[in-house]
Amino acid sequence: MVEKIEKYTDIAEVLKVLAHPVRLSLVEIMLTKGPTNVTTMYGELKLPQSTISQHLSKLKTAKIISGTRKGLEIYYEVVDNRIKAILSSFA
Numbered sequence: 001m002v003e004k005i006e007k008y009t010d011i012a013e014v015l016k017v018l019a020h021p022v023r024l025s026l027v028e029i030m031l032t033k034g035p036t037n038v039t040t041m042y043g044e045l046k047l048p049q050s051t052i053s054q055h056l057s058k059l060k061t062a063k064i065i066s067g068t069r070k071g072l073e074i075y076y077e078v079v080d081n082r083i084k085a086i087l088s089s090f091a
Contacts, residue, residue, distance in 0.1 A: 014082065017062040022047065022055045027078055027087065030065065035075035 018024055022045070029044050030036050041052050056076055059065045064083060067074040078084070 014062065014064065014080065014086070017058055017064060018086070020055065022051065023059055026052065026055055026059065027064070027083060030076060030078045031084060031087070035068065035077040037073045037075050039073070
C-alpha cells in the first residue's frame with residue numbers, strides 16, 4: 001500500500017506543476033514541435049518572454065523539461081515520458 005501512495009505522490013507533484021494553463025500550453029507546444037526556443041513559444045502564445053521563462057523554470061525544476069543551448073538560444077523539450085500520457089487523458 002505504501003508503494004502505491006508513493007507512486008501517486010510523485011504523479012500528484014507532476015500534476016501540481018502542470019496545473020496552470022500557460023504551462024500546459026508550453027508543454028503542448030514542445031510535444032507538438034519538438035525542441036522549441038522561447039521566441040517560438042512567444043510567437044505561439046503572445047505572452048511576455050519573461051512570463052514564458054518563469055513557467056519554463058518551474059517545468060525545468062520539476063524535471064518535466066530540459067534545455068539544450070544551441071548558440072545563443074536554449075531549446076526546451078519534454079523529457080518526462082509520463083507527460084504525453086497525462087495530457088492525452090485530458091484530451
